[in-house]
Amino acid sequence: MAVSSEELGNTGTLKYPSRIRLPYTWHAGKAGSRFYQEIKDHCKIWGTKCPRCGWVYVPPRETCPRCFLDIDEWVEVGDAGTLLTYTITRYSVPGIQPHEPPYALGIIKLDGAGSGLVHLLGEIEPEDIRVGMRVQAVFREVREGNYLDIKYFKPLRS
Amino acid sequence: MDEVAIIGVAQTRYQRDNPASHAEMAYEVTRKALEDAGLTIDDIDNTVTVCNDFWDGRTISCMTITEATGSHKVPTTNVEGDGTYGALMGAMRLLSGLHEVTLVVAQSKVSEGIPAVITNAMFDPVYERSLGLDAINSSALQMRRYMSKYGITEEQCAKVSVKNHKNAKSNPYAHMPLDITVDDVLKSRVLADPIKLLDTSPVSDGACAIIMAVDEVAKKRYSKPVWIRGIGHCADAYHLGDRDLAEVDALVSAARRAYSMAGIQDPVREIDVAEVYDAFSYMELMWMEGLGFCGRGEGGAMIDSGMTGMNGALPVNPSGGVLSAHPVQAAGLARIAEAVLQLRGKADARQVEGATVALAHGIEGACGQGHCVFVLGR
Numbered sequence: 001m002a003v004s005s006e007e008l009g010n011t012g013t014l015k016y017p018s019r020i021r022l023p024y025t026w027h028a029g030k031a032g033s034r035f036y037q038e039i040k041d042h043c044k045i046w047g048t049k050c051p052r053c054g055w056v057y058v059p060p061r062e063t064c065p066r067c068f069l070d071i072d073e074w075v076e077v078g079d080a081g082t083l084l085t086y087t088i089t090r091y092s093v094p095g096i097q098p099h100e101p102p103y104a105l106g107i108i109k110l111d112g113a114g115s116g117l118v119h120l121l122g123e124i125e126p127e128d129i130r131v132g133m134r135v136q137a138v139f140r141e142v143r144e145g146n147y148l149d150i151k152y153f154k155p156l157r158s
Numbered sequence: 159m160d161e162v163a164i165i166g167v168a169q170t171r172y173q174r175d176n177p178a179s180h181a182e183m184a185y186e187v188t189r190k191a192l193e194d195a196g197l198t199i200d201d202i203d204n205t206v207t208v209c210n211d212f213w214d215g216r217t218i219s220c221m222t223i224t225e226a227t228g229s230h231k232v233p234t235t236n237v238e239g240d241g242t243y244g245a246l247m248g249a250m251r252l253l254s255g256l257h258e259v260t261l262v263v264a265q266s267k268v269s270e271g272i273p274a275v276i277t278n279a280m281f282d283p284v285y286e287r288s289l290g291l292d293a294i295n296s297s298a299l300q301m302r303r304y305m306s307k308y309g310i311t312e313e314q315c316a317k318v319s320v321k322n323h324k325n326a327k328s329n330p331y332a333h334m335p336l337d338i339t340v341d342d343v344l345k346s347r348v349l350a351d352p353i354k355l356l357d358t359s360p361v362s363d364g365a366c367a368i369i370m371a372v373d374e375v376a377k378k379r380y381s382k383p384v385w386i387r388g389i390g391h392c393a394d395a396y397h398l399g400d401r402d403l404a405e406v407d408a409l410v411s412a413a414r415r416a417y418s419m420a421g422i423q424d425p426v427r428e429i430d431v432a433e434v435y436d437a438f439s440y441m442e443l444m445w446m447e448g449l450g451f452c453g454r455g456e457g458g459a460m461i462d463s464g465m466t467g468m469n470g471a472l473p474v475n476p477s478g479g480v481l482s483a484h485p486v487q488a489a490g491l492a493r494i495a496e497a498v499l500q501l502r503g504k505a506d507a508r509q510v511e512g513a514t515v516a517l518a519h520g521i522e523g524a525c526g527q528g529h530c531v532f533v534l535g536r
């Protein structure tokens with residue numbers, strides 16, 4: 001059967017639409033596993049602390065990327081912290097987004113942590129979000145041992 | 159160092175929905191680069207391709223273009239990264255003493271996939287990927303951090319977009335030549351605050367190739383070849399939260415290495431033209447700082463001064479930059495190709511008069527995690 005002129009379009013070439021399906025399972029590693037266990041079982045956020053530079057990593061790391069040293073000290077960090085930066089995602093990408101846009105994301109420096117945690121922001125209107133504001137983790141009622149067990153960070157009212 | 163010269167360059171016109179296949183685009187630039195260098199495929203003794211399987215939608219994508227790049231009977235390697243890293247690999251091949259003439263080919267058909275889904279896969283699947291992070295909203299986090307730390311304004315970022323889209327009007331390869339105002343940028347649709355549509359680069363298909371040769375070949379065949387004077391590259395931490403996103407430590411380090419090799423002490427005075435990887439408007443300001451063209455936090459003041467405009471002391475992105483054409487894998491290699499045209503005095507309407515030292519810059523990873531800097535001269 002001949003290819004129709006409609007299929008060829010105005011460039012005279014065909015397009016071949018398809019889809020890549022790629023099931024995959026990732027290991028969270030020792031540090032990631034304990035991080036998620038603490039969140040799931042106790043609603044606590046834990047990090048690891050480098051013996052040399054003292055930097056506390058959240059999510060936890062087994063090696064300090066700055067010092068290239070093994071880390072075995074675990075420390076609990078606060079569930080509250082300071083917002084370093086944020087954005088409101090206003091475009092839709094089916095399949096990858098946790099919520100219908102618009103939704104807010106930020107990087108939060110938890111109290112006692114050295115690194116920032118990228119996460120969702122909630123219970124706040126986009127126009128009220130400010131760099132430097134205090135926010136606190138809200139945990140899901142039913143937790144499954146994944147990143148979204150923290151539902152989002154909400155403004156911390158003093 | 160005058161040990162490796164760039165003797166041929168070629169680009170496709172960048173456009174959305176280029177009807178050519180991957181291999182057809184790779185063939186087009188391979189043939190044109192050979193023509194530009196006055197060589198035949200038999201003169202090429204090794205090739206480097208720059209393919210990324212996710213962007214290309216196939217596994218071991220580089221192996222699908224060996225015929226198109228004439229490389230199925232010579233040593234060929236793929237670099238999965240920005241095109242500047244392909245050029246880096248090509249130069250190292252020649253410096254190894256094993257080869258004399260290297261062909262580097264990079265191509266991207268960005269319009270064939272869904273960029274946000276592909277860039278989402280940059281992020282750690284165990285952690286941040288589930289937040290729907292992609293190139294745009296992760297860069298928005300960086301732009302906001304940069305603005306709030308250094309008092310950079312959205313207007314200053316918008317000026318980069320206005321300048322580069324205007325420059326693109328003089329570049330026949332550019333995808334998005336536009337006459338726009340700062341107001342147009344500020345009023346364009348907000349994608350991820352503070353990033354608006356006109357702060358972003360377009361979805362571009364296209365390819366770029368360069369041919370490099372060792373000094374003996376270059377000196378014998380060409381009267382005034384363009385030399386690679388210095389190369390530097392460096393990467394920062396992977397997790398966004400491990401970096402201060404307003405800082406450019408990896409670029410500072412990459413630039414220092416490239417300048418040291420090239421003997422450059424005062425980049426603003428010694429470099430005549432720069433082509434940098436401005437995937438978003440604010441990035442050009444940050445990269446100016448990292449390249450030492452101004453102090454930390456002074457990128458905004460630099461664009462205000464007009465210094466990086468076509469008539470300024472150091473024109474940046476006369477081609478229109480990545481904001482005006484973003485064929486992902488090829489975008490950094492296109493910076494090198496444009497720098498070569500400038501040094502040859504063959505950049506036509508976008509020529510910076512009398513350019514003898516040029517800088518080309520590429521990035522890879524989220525928010526400019528890695529940087530590669532080339533200093534070229536003749």
Ligand SMILES: [Zn+2]
Pocket residue numbers: 050051052053054055064065066067068069
């Ligand atoms: Zn350390």
